[in-house]
Amino acid sequence: MSPVSLLLSDKAKARFDAFSDGVFAIVITLLVLELHIPTGREHLASELGSEWPRYLGYFVSFAFIGGVWIAHSTISHFIKAVDATLMRLNLVLLLFVSLLPFTTGTMAAHLFTSVLPLDHLTEPQPAFGPERLAVVLFGVNLTLAALMTYLVIRHVDKTDELAATDRVEEELRGFKRGRGTAVVLQALATVVGVFVPLAAVVVYLGLSVFFFVDPLWIERVRRRVGSHKT
Amino acid sequence: MSPVSLLLSDKAKARFDAFSDGVFAIVITLLVLELHIPTGREHLASELGSEWPRYLGYFVSFAFIGGVWIAHSTISHFIKAVDATLMRLNLVLLLFVSLLPFTTGTMAAHLFTSVLPLDHLTEPQPAFGPERLAVVLFGVNLTLAALMTYLVIRHVDKTDELAATDRVEEELRGFKRGRGTAVVLQALATVVGVFVPLAAVVVYLGLSVFFFVDPLWIERVRRRVGSHKT
Amino acid sequence: MSPVSLLLSDKAKARFDAFSDGVFAIVITLLVLELHIPTGREHLASELGSEWPRYLGYFVSFAFIGGVWIAHSTISHFIKAVDATLMRLNLVLLLFVSLLPFTTGTMAAHLFTSVLPLDHLTEPQPAFGPERLAVVLFGVNLTLAALMTYLVIRHVDKTDELAATDRVEEELRGFKRGRGTAVVLQALATVVGVFVPLAAVVVYLGLSVFFFVDPLWIERVRRRVGSHKT
Amino acid sequence: MSPVSLLLSDKAKARFDAFSDGVFAIVITLLVLELHIPTGREHLASELGSEWPRYLGYFVSFAFIGGVWIAHSTISHFIKAVDATLMRLNLVLLLFVSLLPFTTGTMAAHLFTSVLPLDHLTEPQPAFGPERLAVVLFGVNLTLAALMTYLVIRHVDKTDELAATDRVEEELRGFKRGRGTAVVLQALATVVGVFVPLAAVVVYLGLSVFFFVDPLWIERVRRRVGSHKT
Numbered sequence: 001m002s003p004v005s006l007l008l009s010d011k012a013k014a015r016f017d018a019f020s021d022g023v024f025a026i027v028i029t030l031l032v033l034e035l036h037i038p039t040g041r042e043h044l045a046s047e048l049g050s051e052w053p054r055y056l057g058y059f060v061s062f063a064f065i066g067g068v069w070i071a072h073s074t075i076s077h078f079i080k081a082v083d084a085t086l087m088r089l090n091l092v093l094l095l096f097v098s099l100l101p102f103t104t105g106t107m108a109a110h111l112f113t114s115v116l117p118l119d120h121l122t123e124p125q126p127a128f129g130p131e132r133l134a135v136v137l138f139g140v141n142l143t144l145a146a147l148m149t150y151l152v153i154r155h156v157d158k159t160d161e162l163a164a165t166d167r168v169e170e171e172l173r174g175f176k177r178g179r180g181t182a183v184v185l186q187a188l189a190t191v192v193g194v195f196v197p198l199a200a201v202v203v204y205l206g207l208s209v210f211f212f213v214d215p216l217w218i219e220r221v222r223r224r225v226g227s228h229k230t
Numbered sequence: 231m232s233p234v235s236l237l238l239s240d241k242a243k244a245r246f247d248a249f250s251d252g253v254f255a256i257v258i259t260l261l262v263l264e265l266h267i268p269t270g271r272e273h274l275a276s277e278l279g280s281e282w283p284r285y286l287g288y289f290v291s292f293a294f295i296g297g298v299w300i301a302h303s304t305i306s307h308f309i310k311a312v313d314a315t316l317m318r319l320n321l322v323l324l325l326f327v328s329l330l331p332f333t334t335g336t337m338a339a340h341l342f343t344s345v346l347p348l349d350h351l352t353e354p355q356p357a358f359g360p361e362r363l364a365v366v367l368f369g370v371n372l373t374l375a376a377l378m379t380y381l382v383i384r385h386v387d388k389t390d391e392l393a394a395t396d397r398v399e400e401e402l403r404g405f406k407r408g409r410g411t412a413v414v415l416q417a418l419a420t421v422v423g424v425f426v427p428l429a430a431v432v433v434y435l436g437l438s439v440f441f442f443v444d445p446l447w448i449e450r451v452r453r454r455v456g457s458h459k460t
Numbered sequence: 461m462s463p464v465s466l467l468l469s470d471k472a473k474a475r476f477d478a479f480s481d482g483v484f485a486i487v488i489t490l491l492v493l494e495l496h497i498p499t500g501r502e503h504l505a506s507e508l509g510s511e512w513p514r515y516l517g518y519f520v521s522f523a524f525i526g527g528v529w530i531a532h533s534t535i536s537h538f539i540k541a542v543d544a545t546l547m548r549l550n551l552v553l554l555l556f557v558s559l560l561p562f563t564t565g566t567m568a569a570h571l572f573t574s575v576l577p578l579d580h581l582t583e584p585q586p587a588f589g590p591e592r593l594a595v596v597l598f599g600v601n602l603t604l605a606a607l608m609t610y611l612v613i614r615h616v617d618k619t620d621e622l623a624a625t626d627r628v629e630e631e632l633r634g635f636k637r638g639r640g641t642a643v644v645l646q647a648l649a650t651v652v653g654v655f656v657p658l659a660a661v662v663v664y665l666g667l668s669v670f671f672f673v674d675p676l677w678i679e680r681v682r683r684r685v686g687s688h689k690t
Numbered sequence: 691m692s693p694v695s696l697l698l699s700d701k702a703k704a705r706f707d708a709f710s711d712g713v714f715a716i717v718i719t720l721l722v723l724e725l726h727i728p729t730g731r732e733h734l735a736s737e738l739g740s741e742w743p744r745y746l747g748y749f750v751s752f753a754f755i756g757g758v759w760i761a762h763s764t765i766s767h768f769i770k771a772v773d774a775t776l777m778r779l780n781l782v783l784l785l786f787v788s789l790l791p792f793t794t795g796t797m798a799a800h801l802f803t804s805v806l807p808l809d810h811l812t813e814p815q816p817a818f819g820p821e822r823l824a825v826v827l828f829g830v831n832l833t834l835a836a837l838m839t840y841l842v843i844r845h846v847d848k849t850d851e852l853a854a855t856d857r858v859e860e861e862l863r864g865f866k867r868g869r870g871t872a873v874v875l876q877a878l879a880t881v882v883g884v885f886v887p888l889a890a891v892v893v894y895l896g897l898s899v900f901f902f903v904d905p906l907w908i909e910r911v912r913r914r915v916g917s918h919k920t
Contacts, residue, residue, distance in 0.1 A: 017245055019759060265559075274594060303547075477708065492788050
């Protein structure tokens with residue numbers, strides 16, 4: 001038993017789960033701190049109305065983190081132990097997840113700029129405006145978190161000692177393909193953000209909600225198309 | 231075993247519990263951040279005194295979240311597994327629970343407006359003032375969280391694979407009726423908020439404390455009335 | 461099995477532990493947010509120096525919460541199930557624990573007032589200054605949290621269904637006496653705060669550290685005195 | 691069974707793990723609150739660019755806490771029970787870990803001072819500038835946290851009742867040596883901070899990343915050197 005095997009353990013798995021659940025729970029709850037409480041007294045309705053980019057960002061990140069958490073507990077369901085690589089990949093995933101309140105807040109603060117009063121438009125805008133940069137930054141964060149989710153699943157899939165049973169292999173593979181597609185779609189949406197920032201955020205929301213509501217819808221579409229072909 | 235069954239698992243239940251406990255614990259603790267620390271040096275007593283709407287909001291939300299957490303761990307006690315629908319319903323419940331620090335803070339910031347010095351009243355008030363809007367918003371949030379609690383229980387009740395034993399069915403039904411009544415009472419209190427904001431907040435507090443102290447008091451009242459009739 | 465028995469369960473105990481651990485962990489970590497990061501550029505050393513009441517408050521609350529957490533996990537070690545009363549007593553304990561960042565911050569912000577430059581003293585001070593009020597408020601919070609800790613242990617002690625084994629009864633009683641003494645000592649220290657605020661905070665720190673380092677020192681003193689008498 | 695043995699228990703170990711995981715998860719997530727969301731509208735890119743000391747601090751603390759968490763769950767893997775001393779040593783470790791958002795933020799706020807516009811340099815700098823103090827403070831915090839990690843492992847190593855099996859002893863000793871080296875290296879890096887602040891932060895980052903990526907690299911180097919000698 002070499003020192004490297006230290007972390008290959010079913011006991012370490014309980015802590016792997018607990019720590020990950022903790023970070024997911026905290027990040028999803030910290031998002032609420034980015035919703036600023038309006039303090040003006042007379043125009044609460046309009047104040048709340050003008051804050052809609054924050055609510056949009058809140059729902060994107062909540063749905064996205066919810067979806068990643070579902071993926072994470074599904075992976076956890078497949079495995080009986082964790083190894084040193086899985087722990088490190090997971091910590092990098094948690095790094096990108098825990099950055100989301102920051103990039104969500106930055107996106108929300110600058111999505112305002114496209115819905116400002118018209119008189120603001122008389123000033124010349126910079127070539128690559130803050131709105132675009134903020135939306136792309138948010139998209140890159142979502143893409144990297146999706147990518148790490150995929151890499152975590154791929155590592156579990158290719159490491160025999162981790163799988164709980166042989167039977168789950170095919171299921172795991174379908175799940176892995178689904179998360180791989182999520183990475184590609186999220187990356188494409190981020191590219192859209194370079195040209196049409198607001199549209200990109202709506203696509204982010206759509207993707208996050210889709211993968212939240214039904215993590216396997218892409219897999220099902222693929223199968224249906226495949227069965228039509230045969 | 232279809233891919234959809236991925237999440238029907240007793241292992242997933244441990245993470246369902248851990249993640250939910252995490253979010254409940256964080257939200258109930260984040261509420262304290264809405265209690266502003268007074269920084270004036272000479273009039274601490276009066277500063278603390280004028281902050282009473284925050285303390286009122288704090289106690290409403292603490293009691294409400296405490297009550298929902300008790301309901302949640304009671305449900306968890308009834309089930310032996312979770313399915314994909316339960317996980318999603320639960321995440322939507324957690325969404326509304328994690329919004330509470332925001333709506334509590336908004337309510338507290340605007341409940342001030344009715345206790346302002348008299349000279350403020352000489353200005354014409356808007357038709358649907360910020361106080362009403364903030365109190366109704368808070369009430370809607372509480373109602374939606376109560377509704378999701380009810381929907382989670384209803385899903386467990388009607389899904390045979392989730393129940394731990396057949397014996398608990400009748401108990402579960404009584405518990406479900408109790409939480410259904412909570413939704414209706416909370417919705418009615420929110421309607422009161424349209425007309426008498428401050429009274430509504432007091433009713434919110436009463437309801438939250440009642441369901442916290444004795445989640446089954448309504449069920450008991452119903453039974454006593456029923457046994458009188460027969 | 462009446463509906464009231466719903467919550468008497470060893471499964472509910474796992475969630476009771478998890479939720480409590482979550483709240484303790486969050487509160488003890490949120491304390492750091494009350495340590496303000498100095499932003500002045502030239503006088504960092506003096507800025508840090510003038511912030512000492514915050515560091516004092518931080519250590520009091522950290523040691524106190526650490527001590528209550530040790531007491532809490534010791535109780536948890538004695539019991540095999542939780543009932544509805546225990547869950548509610550525990551939530552009230554967590555209420556007072558989660559208020560600590562607020563009362564610690566208030567105390568720290570006003571303990572400054574006694575170490576202000578002399579010219580400030582030319583203004584007439586109010587009869588019951590903000591410093592006293594803030595220190596007493598902090599002491600009352602600590603006392604109520606200590607009282608709830610005691611009440612939780614007392615409830616476990618007098619409820620036969622909760623105890624894990626009969627053997628632990630005597631140990632539990634000694635532990636209960638220790639926590640009862642803690643309540644009395646903390647209440648006395650709070651009374652000291654009415655007259656000598658700064659001294660009271662030092663006593664709070666001493667008590668918290670003592671109960672943190674050795675929860676049973678009072679019990680041991682009592683025994684030694686008792687064995688001398690016989 | 692003396693009262694002191696109260697805490698020597700495998701049940702207490704579950705709470706020891708849960709509480710520690712909670713604190714680690716919260717601290718690692720709270721770090722994101724020190725990343726200020728830029729609010730200026732026209733120069734987002736340059737605003738983000740000038741914030742690099744915050745990102746540097748974020749990565750140092752994230753990698754460091756990640757590494758300590760891996761060490762902590764590895765220790766937890768070795769033991770079957772906790773005693774009173776372990777619980778207290780662990781709480782002191784958590785104290786230094788939970789101070790990290792404060793010292794990271796202080797360091798980040800003052801690392802700016804060395805990259806300020808040149809006109810600032812015309813003013814005479816204090817002998818021991820704020821930048822040095824902030825970097826050394828951060829280094830001392832990292833060193834103390836590393837030291838407590840080492841002391842926790844040492845206590846487990848020398849307390850026979852805690853070890854899960856005899857077989858792990860040699861592994862545990864290698865792991866302990868690795869963490870001991872971490873303390874010495876981190877202390878040396880802190881001394882570097884007195885003379886070359888920015889370089890020290892880069893060394894902090896390097897050490898944290900190394901112990902995160904491979905906690906046993908030092909042990910392996912030692913062995914290779916040892917086997918060459920024989």
